Amino acid sequence: MRLKLTIAYDGRPYYGWATQPNSQTIEDKLNEALTTIAKQDVKVQGSGRTDTGVHADGQIAHFDCPVGLEMNPHNWVPALNTKLPKTIRVIDCVEVPADFHARFSATSKTYSYFLATTPVLHPMLNGRAWHLPRLLDPATLEQALQHYIGTHDFRAFAALRGNETAKTNYTRTITEATLTPVDGGYLISFTGDGFLYKMVRLLTGAAVQAAQGRLRLDDHLSLLDQPAKLPNGKSPFCAPGGGLTLTLVKYD
Known part of the structure; x- marks a missing residue:
């Protein structure tokens, strides 16, 4: 089950979207929240990187739901937001086809x-x-x-x-x-x-x-x-x- 997330964030506290050594990033925070809920390693794939201090109203990411956690996609929104800092919020979660990719399926930004x-x-x-x-x-x-x-x-x-x-x-x-x-x-x-x-x-x-x-x-x-x-x-x-x-x- 592949899920698509719509994410908003205040980029001021972060060194951009993408994971990098010894830095706090949005991708890291989402991965930590997913891993905490799933009790196993889960990683998101973003539609693209945003730089240090850059914000988002409509960043998109996807992840593959671990077996046994196939709950209603909308339930992932509050579940994730309780684990995320207030500067990052999941706005929506929907199921998408297995071949959907947040980055490579995008037609425009x-x-x-x-x-x-x-x-x-x-x-x-x-x-x-x-x-x-x-x-x-x-x-x-x-x-x-x-x-x-x-x-x-x-x-x-x-x-x-x-x-x-x-x-x-x-x-x-x-x-x-x-x-x-x-x-x-x-x-x-x-x-x-x-x-x-x-x-x-x-x-x-x-x-x-x-x-x-x-x-x-x-x-x-x-x-x-x-x-x-x-x-x-x-x-x-x-x-x-x-x-x-x-x-x-x-x-x-």
């Missing part, structure tokens, strides 16, 4: 990024927004975001993990990159078929640099689709992790 433009950042937004009290031009910001729409080589917007090879694929398709005025600032939304390591933060950082007059729009556009032998051109700024939230993962 949507991230949102909050830019706070008020002169003083409200303390409740600390670690939940990028504070930009300096004026930025929203029209230029929208122009920069439109550069990302379509299928491109995004190598200039990918941080290196150290395991890249000559065959590493940097091509992704972005179907949405929008700017919405909200109370206290702006919300940027990105939807695409997948995102590279720190890609959304690098996309956001470069667009904001353009909107603040620190990066020409033609230079910004030239960062896309760089030839494989020109790795020196990189997005000039990586936005802080705190403003970023994984909001939705879609499946067929």
Whole structure:
């Protein structure tokens, strides 16, 4: 019995989603909760990694229910939440086909990024927004975001993990990159078929640099689709992790 979890979390206390040595991660906390309930080793498979300090409203993960624990999927929600810290909550649990995979079955992901433009950042937004009290031009910001729409080589917007090879694929398709005025600032939304390591933060950082007059729009556009032998051109700024939230993962 394979179960799909929808998970929300405040990323501030954690070193991202994925398990890593000597660090507290969301994946670790979920594995610990599952293992405690099942009284045997159970691990989740996530739809993708989120970085240190990044939040989620709609992270997806799956796990295979151990034999003998095939209870109603909805009962897993309170069972897990009693074992998880208050900063992590399972929102939903449903049964899925045996060939479902949280990562490889995903067709698109949507991230949102909050830019706070008020002169003083409200303390409740600390670690939940990028504070930009300096004026930025929203029209230029929208122009920069439109550069990302379509299928491109995004190598200039990918941080290196150290395991890249000559065959590493940097091509992704972005179907949405929008700017919405909200109370206290702006919300940027990105939807695409997948995102590279720190890609959304690098996309956001470069667009904001353009909107603040620190990066020409033609230079910004030239960062896309760089030839494989020109790795020196990189997005000039990586936005802080705190403003970023994984909001939705879609499946067929």
